[in-house]
Amino acid sequence: MRISELAHEAGVTTKAVRYYESLGLVRPARLTNGYRDYTGDDVRLVREIRALLRLGIPVERTRPFLECLAAGSAYIDDCPASLATYREAIDELTGRIEALTARRSALIAHLDAAARRGSTVVPAGTGSAHDAHLALPADLPAPEDDGAADHLPGTKAPAIALTDTAGRGVRLDELGPRRTVIYVYPLTGRPGVDLPEGWNSIPGARGCTTEACDFRDHFQDLLEAGAGRVYGLSSQDTGYQNEVVDRLRLPFGMLSDPDFALAGALGLPTFEASGTRLYRRLTLVLRDDRIEHVFHPVFPPNEHAGQVLDWLRANPL
Known part of the structure; x- marks a missing residue:
């Protein structure tokens, strides 16, 4: 099949296919007229690359998975090298998550401090005029569960x-x-x-x-x-x-x-x-x-x- 057909079948662009070829991940045969000739196996390779990309594994690091297929495995991750790449990607992602979590916690702390700073709300029980809104009566009636939100x-x-x-x-x-x-x-x-x-x-x-x-x-x-x-x-x-x-x-x-x-x-x-x-x-x-x-x-x-x-x-x- 032609490169445009492969791209359509695999759900990628022809530019992406050419890039995969430049890295040696896809190696089509050549016809006598010099045109590339792709097969169903090439379609699967490109689809697997695309799936790995969605998981966050860069194109350049998909080679162990594709070599696993080339070795005769039924799945791209049947080989130890594939599992090792998974682990490396998870470790990197964990590091990024930890860094983002720390940054998020710092932002929340700054937001919380800014929200409290200069607040005009006076704690209840201080005798201020604000107490009427902040202090709840001891005999405040509790609402009953009438099922109005059960649906x-x-x-x-x-x-x-x-x-x-x-x-x-x-x-x-x-x-x-x-x-x-x-x-x-x-x-x-x-x-x-x-x-x-x-x-x-x-x-x-x-x-x-x-x-x-x-x-x-x-x-x-x-x-x-x-x-x-x-x-x-x-x-x-x-x-x-x-x-x-x-x-x-x-x-x-x-x-x-x-x-x-x-x-x-x-x-x-x-x-x-x-x-x-x-x-x-x-x-x-x-x-x-x-x-x-x-x-x-x-x-x-x-x-x-x-x-x-x-x-x-x-x-x-």
């Missing part, structure tokens, strides 16, 4: 985009293979601004600020336990949420869903307070385009990030 695990994430506090559109069905934690909450109060009437008596309503602070304080631990991203989500507009991110010095972004698009797509539970529709508190763990796990009901909110952290550690990828 969510395993559900496909909807193809909708929500705006985050950086002004970006976040597609929930394109979050990738790493876990994304999205804690959904009703609304975050502001110091000096009244909460809806009867807020403390609504099960699961009170505690959004303390929940945000708990996720802030556990942010680095959550990432180290396998979370790729953390978001808060409410029906409050992006401007309101930006104030919360700045005031609480949150190291993660918030998603705004004022039209309750996610509630409509997934059937998320909501409630009304003072005539305003709000999300009920729950947390989604998404991976790829699926909801892997759901926390509902959530209580107490000021300890919820630790609950998510425990689950991540108990269910490693």
Whole structure:
């Protein structure tokens, strides 16, 4: 067959085939007119090279595998030299992962320090005006598990985009293979601004600020336990949420869903307070385009990030 036919059969370019030939990895026969003549064996060689490339093994280091085939083995990795090349590639990859992990940990530490530096949040119990938002009443009613989220695990994430506090559109069905934690909450109060009437008596309503602070304080631990991203989500507009991110010095972004698009797509539970529709508190763990796990009901909110952290550690990828 001609080089164009080989390239088509193997799923590569003719330029790639010529490069493999220049390295002596593919050696076609020559016709009397000087044209190269490729066979089905050459197609397999090129396909094997392509498969090894996808594993991260450079073309120049595929020779032991191809020589294994040439020696009569049924598989490219039946020979000791092939296994040795696997090990070398794994060792190199391990070194790169360790270096990247160290760099990632350093970045997280800098982010965490920057998020805490200059925070205007005063710990509860200091007697400040902020205590009204940070201290939870001792008799706060716990929400009951009414099964409103039982249908969510395993559900496909909807193809909708929500705006985050950086002004970006976040597609929930394109979050990738790493876990994304999205804690959904009703609304975050502001110091000096009244909460809806009867807020403390609504099960699961009170505690959004303390929940945000708990996720802030556990942010680095959550990432180290396998979370790729953390978001808060409410029906409050992006401007309101930006104030919360700045005031609480949150190291993660918030998603705004004022039209309750996610509630409509997934059937998320909501409630009304003072005539305003709000999300009920729950947390989604998404991976790829699926909801892997759901926390509902959530209580107490000021300890919820630790609950998510425990689950991540108990269910490693």
